[in-house]
Amino acid sequence: MTTFGYFLSSEEHDPRELVRQAELAERAGFEALWISDHFHPWLDVQGQSSFVWSVIGAVAEATSLPITTAVTCPLVRTHPAIVAQAAATSAVLSGGRFRLGVGTGEALNEHILDSRWPPAAERLEMLEEAVALMRELWTGRLVTHRGTHYRLDTARLYTLPDEPPPVYMSAFGDKAVRLAGRIADGYICTGPDAELVEKFHQAGGAGKPAQGGLKVCYAADEAAARKTVHRLWPNQGIQGEASQLLPLPRHFEELAEAVTEEQATQQTPCGPDPEVHAGAIKEYVDAGFDEVYVAQIGPEQDAFFDFYAKDVLPRLR
Numbered sequence: 001m002t003t004f005g006y007f008l009s010s011e012e013h014d015p016r017e018l019v020r021q022a023e024l025a026e027r028a029g030f031e032a033l034w035i036s037d038h039f040h041p042w043l044d045v046q047g048q049s050s051f052v053w054s055v056i057g058a059v060a061e062a063t064s065l066p067i068t069t070a071v072t073c074p075l076v077r078t079h080p081a082i083v084a085q086a087a088a089t090s091a092v093l094s095g096g097r098f099r100l101g102v103g104t105g106e107a108l109n110e111h112i113l114d115s116r117w118p119p120a121a122e123r124l125e126m127l128e129e130a131v132a133l134m135r136e137l138w139t140g141r142l143v144t145h146r147g148t149h150y151r152l153d154t155a156r157l158y159t160l161p162d163e164p165p166p167v168y169m170s171a172f173g174d175k176a177v178r179l180a181g182r183i184a185d186g187y188i189c190t191g192p193d194a195e196l197v198e199k200f201h202q203a204g205g206a207g208k209p210a211q212g213g214l215k216v217c218y219a220a221d222e223a224a225a226r227k228t229v230h231r232l233w234p235n236q237g238i239q240g241e242a243s244q245l246l247p248l249p250r251h252f253e254e255l256a257e258a259v260t261e262e263q264a265t266q267q268t269p270c271g272p273d274p275e276v277h278a279g280a281i282k283e284y285v286d287a288g289f290d291e292v293y294v295a296q297i298g299p300e301q302d303a304f305f306d307f308y309a310k311d312v313l314p315r316l317r
Contacts, residue, residue: 005032007295011041015050022059028309034070034293039109042235044249053086060094071170073105080130084137091161103170111247138164181205194287212289217297218304222271228298230261237263274311
């Protein structure tokens with residue numbers, strides 16, 4: 001049976017609001033949580049970007065839901081040893097409900113410590129080494145590591161969960177999906193792509209869960225919802241590799257000026273029709289995703305949770 005979760009947007013809401021939304025999500029009938037891990041928002045208008053590990057601790061106390069980062073990049077901005085410690089502590093605080101979602105990241109968040117942004121192939125190498133290093137630290141043994149990309153000297157984690165946190169990997173290209181199938185405990189994707197899920201399963205991910213996520217915008221008026229999406233998330237309409245390569249929100253704003261409302265909302269269910277929302281989510285179910293996470297764009301969070309509790313989640317179940 002598919003799990004339906006809520007996607008907490010760290011770029012759009014302050015940390016107290018994220019905790020409140022997590023509580024509302026649980027009361028509305030959502031069964032799990034995603035939370036984004038950013039240093040910068042995509043655009044200044046989104047307005048937020050809190051430290052995800054503090055928020056995870058608060059959410060773990062406020063709800064009983066599983067939590068997955070969607071996603072953390074343990075490559076440049078944060079050394080994998082520090083991510084391993086943060087993930088282990090989050091798993092302890094949540095009673096084993098934490099899953100570490102990882103990916104190769106974006107220059108938008110990672111360039112703050114190193115202006116050199118490695119090419120995609122090198123980042124995949126770094127991620128493979130980072131995941132192996134984190135798993136070694138989760139054994140509780142003393143670790144010294146001299147790898148291609150990372151160094152670690154006599155490090156040991158003392159605060160550990162009973163079981164190491166599962167590692168889920170975000171992947172979109174063929175090489176990345178093959179790596180995810182080989183090294184990850186689960187798969188993460190933000191599009192209802194059945195072919196990618198199948199490639200993950202064929203690459204060693206058979207029997208492992210696949211998580212998918214999408215953004216929606218509930219409002220009583222569809223036109224108003226579409227305007228909200230175009231105002232807050234026009235970057236959804238930016239094509240190509242820009243999302244991985246551009247270093248600052250203002251660069252995304254420059255490209256977003258050319259994004260039309262239709263382009264921004266093309267993949268985003270808007271308005272008050274529950275069939276539209278349920279239909280978009282069912283695309284993920286039909287594509288083979290075991291868990292589907294939904295983010296509400298804009299300020300109408302309370303109305304969204306009421307709408308999903310009464311009209312959308314019952315349709316899906």
